[in-house]
Amino acid sequence: MSGVKTRQIVLAQRPQGAFAPEHMQLREVELDTSGQGKLLAKVRWLSLDPMQRIFFNPASMGSAVAAMPLGSPIVGPAVAEVVSSNDPGFAPGDLIEARAPWQDLAVLDAAACRRLPRGDWSDQAGVGVLGMPGFSAWVGMEFLRDLPAGSTLLISGAAGVVGSVAGQLGLRRGLRVVGIASGAERCRYLTGTLGFTAAVDRSAGDLANQLKAAAPEGVIAYFDNVGGDLFLKVLPVMARRGVIIVCGLMAHYEGAQAKQPTGPDDRVATVLQAVMGRQLTIRPFSNRDYLDRFDAFLEEAAPLVASGDIQLPEVIHEGLESAPAAFARLLAGGDLGKHLVHVS
Secondary structure, three states: OOOEEEEEEEEOOOOOOOOOHHHEEEEEEEEOOOOOOEEEEEEEEEEOOHHHHHHHOOEEOOOOEEOOOOOOEOEEEEEEEEEEEOOOOOOOOOEEEEEEEOEOEEEEEHHHOEEOOOOOOOHHHHHOOOOHHHHHHHHHHHOOOOOOOOOEEEEOOOOOHHHHHHHHHHHHOOOEEEEEEOOHHHHHHHHHHOOOOEEEEOOOOOHHHHHHHHOOOOEEEEEEOOOHHHHHHHHHHEEEEEEEEEOOOHHHOOOHHHOOOOOHHHHHHHHHHHHHHHOOOOOEOOHHHHHHHHHHHHHHHHHHHHHOOOOOOEEEEEOHHHHHHHHHHHHHOOOOOEEEEEOO
């Protein structure tokens, strides 16, 4: 069956440097809802994540990530409600999580959808603390399960979604958790609200001495969400036989392809993009390789979210049409919390 129309956001231009809202375009399309195993779903929430930016480049992550074709819909994690189902495993009214196009309505493959559990948490938690961002934090922390209590865990991008969840998990496992963030407000949030052991303000200068003061016996594990020159600055405080978990490379997502190698920081970008994209060494990972562990993640994390022991503030944007500007705002930084678009 066809004839169902929806609004859709597509990649209209490939950014040359910083992303701007005009690089996306809102249009109307007609959907084909026929076919076994298909679901017609009303999109409720869109997750905005910095890593989505790399798909707008001609090539990224050491050419391991294919570029998104111009004119194709933006795709990302979403919470949706089933409207009609051609699959026996789903029924109208079911709330699901899936990678979905940025649309009001979407036709999804049932096999790629996950029914969301109900509990004492919001529906949008399915693309936040109980979705792929929270799962990424949990998977990275699983590599560190055997760290002795009292070990120092350093986290970059610590006030972000993944970093803050990783830190809260680390605290519950008895680790000294030190967060790196930009600005006094974010640092106060880490130590005051989340209970981090210490916070390092990368915008305040004298980063080397701040790191030494926060981790006098050395960093046993570094959970890296940023990359860039920060990676180099952390290395001198790493303890012997320390572990570096490469989870994200936020320093390289925005306009990295426009840069030409001109110095050490650009070579770091090239190396780290290859490490992350091709999963080469230093314990990089992709949460997609561990999806069979998602139920174990929920078993641990869901009760902590329900009790308030894991917190995650939200920045909510209303309406599908707000998504391009909201994504630009996400990349610009400055907000504290998980960016979400409330579609309907």
